[in-house]
Amino acid sequence: MRIARLLAVATLAFGLTACGSSDDSSDDAKASGGDSFPVEIEHAFGTTEVTAAPERVATVAWSNQDTALALGVVPVGMPKVTYGDDDTDGLHPWVKDKLDELGAETPALFDENAGIDAAAVAKTSPDLILAPNSGLTKEEYETLSKIAPVVAFPGQAWGTSWREAIEMTGKALGKTDEADDVIADLEKQMDAAVADHPEIKGKSAVMSWIDPTDLSKVGYYTASDTRATFLNDLGFSTPDFVTESSKNSDKFFLEISAEKADELSGADVFVGYGDDAALKKAQADPLIGKIPAIERGSTALLKDNTPLAAAVSPSALSIPWMLDDYVTLLADAAAKVK
Template sequence: MRTAPRRRALRPLVAGAAAALLLAACSTATPEDAGTSPAAADGGAFPVTLENTFGETTIEQQPEAVASVAWGNHDVALALGVAPVGMAAQTYGDDDGDGIHPWTHEALEELGATGDDLPVLFDETSGVDFEAVANTAPDVVLAAYSGLTEEEWTTLSEIAPTVSFPEIAWGTNWRDMALVNGRALGLEDEAEAEIADVEQQIEDALADRPGIEGKTVAYAYLDPTDLSSFGVYTKIDARVQLLDDLGMSLAPSIQAFEDDGLFYVDLSAEQADQIADADIFATYGDETTLATLQAHPLLGKIPAIANGAVVVLQDGTPLASATSGPTVLSVPWALDEYLDLFQAAAQNVK
């Protein structure tokens, strides 16, 4: 196996931050010239069988035409030097309306997969576009990070072997996404090397921000027009799992809420005191969000909010997208700006 190339930390092209995940935008690109075949791997890796919640996926030989659906799986292929023939268009956090996040676009440029060689973009605003996927004639479909239903997985598997999430819908962290998709490509060693590179970048970045270490976080989503309730993400969620990588942890009170494999739990404003143990409160919004929360008669009593130990990710921006569904490419891209937000909030912890 070759050693994966050392990737530099990709830098944000815009400022801001926020959350959520979701889909699509459309492209008129055609599949004929799209995609770059994987670099030579150990032929002994195939056939390979991967287990997921719906069954087993067997890939008989190293894929050449690689498609991906859902959120971020294409980043794994790109990090391993493989330009997909098709991938899901991204709408959340797409700053220029082209359906491609900035870190993904830079990786495509590095592989020369632009212009006529740009992968087909699947419009997933109404769900998986099976016809568009089939038209790219893939040898494999990557979806290790996704919320595929069994019916969707079965339909995709009739097109090509489909790699779905190992255990929980939208619960695959960025490491496992890289490892599972990498194994499907016959590039597991390369995936491990990419992971190690990102881990080193995280370690270096944290060394400059010691105030973050050990802080507990409540990661929430809010409707600013109705603060009678709010949601908190559980440790199943990928953005929360990223906190662990960054030296922080989910507030113990929220860990106690987890049930039925949910990646979030809804709370009423009257339950705000139940997350009083969070050092930092993180959510999505804009420049008015902190003042709005502090003025609320119930939410404003949460110690982190009262103290101003709040991270507000600008909703709908690339930074929000990069950290709500982190990938082996998006984490380095967002790292410094994201950690700066938590470092600033940590200074207000009392």
């Protein structure tokens, strides 16, 4: 079951309208949403102060542009996506849809294949850089901070939930009420989608990476990974082994040898990136093939490098775009658990 391990790891490789101008540049300036500035936002590298409603917002790393766009803010620059870009325009389809809805042209696109391109970011002259969902290094943070205030991730690198990303972005943009509304709407959509699929109730799931070219080990995403927590949002519990092994880890991905594959027997459903051929190869393996979910085929497979495979790293825009298809895929896998 071939999982593109770097849907998460590759996220590291990962000017048009403004956020809204303010006629009052004083400390009491108000954003269009009514929030007062300055605001202070705490994150892994300290505290960032946003002194006034930002007018030129840039985003770096994975999906932060989605959150800004969901709040009606078109970045002056954002990453060019390379994973799940089905038409090679550098945009995920849900981002293109939102830009069209807002009547906006495509912003400047940063090439992040070799890391954050600070020079490209600087060319867009931002007054705020959003990266709450990221794995910025301290060096990258300090470099970007010389360009504009930076909102980095709040705790663990690549461990920012979609809710946290929306909340932090809403605060930075002076749109806290709008952020709350977006979160509430997404939760309503998820509840409705899951209600149509009772097969999910009471099931456990793990987000895993099994490489069909190397069946000596099994990889899985930790309990803090955003894809894993999104499975919780959709009603799945986390297997005890994953919960326990994640407690003392600051990583989003761990591996165990195939000899210990039975540690993951508590997962009713395996979710991963791959196809039926990869699944059959895993099922034929004398060790991995004995994992109950693998043996019975209660697996939700996402075709590698497709928009859906990218969308399950959840964001304010990718969730509604993929929700029905993803929940149906998960429910079909859960229905195989007897």
